């Protein structure tokens with residue numbers, strides 16, 4: 001059985017709601033899923049999973065959350081070669097620049113994206129939650 005970790009940071013719960021749908025999709029597709037706040041898992045442990053779903057909202061000025069998520073991702077980056085990864089997150093007033101930059105970093109690190117990143121403007125609606133489930137399913141293939 002494929003072991004998948006869904007790892008996220010959230011301030012107000014929007015990215016967390018997306019994380020639960022990603023986890024649902026992966027479980028439905030038959031994966032063993034661990035869902036973790038980023039502060040509760042080390043990058044080295046994350047790197048041991050078969051596939052990773054990573055969720056972080058746009059923070060600062062179009063960057064990843066800087067206190068917990070950015071240091072985690074920076075440590076994980078050199079270990080992403082050949083790893084299947086899905087990205088997701090919520091944003092507010094921006095145009096998704098944080099996600100474009102994050103996608104570029106992830107590809108440059110040698111990861112295989114399982115699909116286009118899923119973004120939700122503030123709270124995810126039915127469409128975005130369905131896209132999150134589909135991301136979880138795609139990670140499991």
Ligand SMILES: Cc1cc2nc3c(=O)[nH]c(=O)nc-3n(C[C@H](O)[C@H](O)[C@H](O)COP(=O)(O)O)c2cc1C
Nearest residue numbers: 011012013014015057059060062090091092093094
């Ligand atoms: C300190 C702070 C910085 C933010 N910076 C951005 C930003 O650069 N671009 C953007 O589109 N939204 C920005 N937002 C909006 C959040 O990304 C948005 O509210 C998102 O839904 C929060 O997700 P969460 O509920 O998972 O924390 C910011 C919000 C906060 C509180």
